[in-house]
Amino acid sequence: MKKRKWKNLYTISQTFVCPYCLQELPLSEMTVEHEPPKSRQKELGPSTKIWACKRCNNEKGALTAQEYAEWKRLEFIRNGGLSNQRR
Ligand SMILES: [Zn+2]
Structure with missing residues (x-):
């Protein structure tokens, strides 16, 4: 129940x-991401x-996030760089 409400709010x-x-994108283009990555939790602590x-x-x-x-x-x-931005 809680989860559904939360999603509606964002929709x-x-x-x-x-x-x-x-970039501004619709929800369908978004995904839940873990920062720092889940796979590095041991090294970096719990993720958000x-x-x-x-x-x-x-x-x-x-x-x-920093490395990325x-x-x-x-x-x-x-x-x-900038010289290649607009062609
Ligand atoms: Zn992006």
């Missing part, structure tokens, strides 16, 4: 902002559940 707002890519888009969650894998942000930044530079 009303229609869109979510992914904390990693800052947050909403993230499917793409980021998939890309992030077993990285922490760093990876994203390097990826951006590797891909040519």
Whole structure:
């Protein structure tokens, strides 16, 4: 019961902002993500559940939010940075 109520509440707002890519997306594009990753709980302690888009969650894998942000930044530079943004 509790779970259903919680979901309804979020459905009303229609869109979510992914904390990693800052894109606004509908709930259908979001997934529950564990930060730090569940697989690293022994090392990093208990995780918190947050909403993230499917793409980021998939890309992030077993990285922490910080490691993933760093990876994203390097990826951006590797891909040519701003000069490659608009073609
Ligand atoms: Zn995202």
